[in-house]
Amino acid sequence: MKLESHVIKTLLAVMVASFPCMALGQHAPPKNWRSPEGYQQAKWGMTMAEVKKVIPDTRRSDATTLALESPVAGFGGAMTFLSFQDDRLWRVFITIDCKPTSCASMLNTLTHGLERKYGKAQRQSEDGLTHLWSMAETEILLQAKLRKEQPWIGIWYESLRLRTSVESSGL
Secondary structure (H helix, E strand, O other), X not given: OOOOHHXXXXXXXXXXXXXXXXXXXXXOOOOOOOOOOEEOOEEXXXXXXXXXXXXXXXXXXXXXXXXXXXXXXXXXXXXEEEEEEOOEEEEEEEEEEOOOOOHHHHHHXXXXXXXXXXXXXXXXXXXOOEEEEEOOOEEEEEEEEOOOOOOEEEEEEEEHHHHHHHHHHOO
């Protein structure tokens, strides 16, 4: 599954617009700050070069994004986008393609996997299609769009400390 640059930019724009941002009133941490949290072996605040060392299969998507095509939780059709602001990792977005007949089951599997790792979601939509976890320095949003055409599941991981500086930059 190859995504054209304009599709990636569109996904990122949708992702930015749809993520429920919370202003924390914190200043950006120092450049040498690395969070103990992040995504897989990549930690918030790492540079693009540092992330490429710990997740070597990534490729540069654009000036501020690394991309990785790899199964997630055993599901194929997944693309992972690692976003950087001022060369610091601050967000990871995973999109998983699914069929209308399997999307709900996949969402259930992903929800249970995240609950095993992070505990019960702090917030969940009434329809059960959106789940939100908050940790000390990370917020995770799991959301499904169960449209007949092009259903998908998205998982966003964001650094709470770096999100403030990204929001103030107008990204």
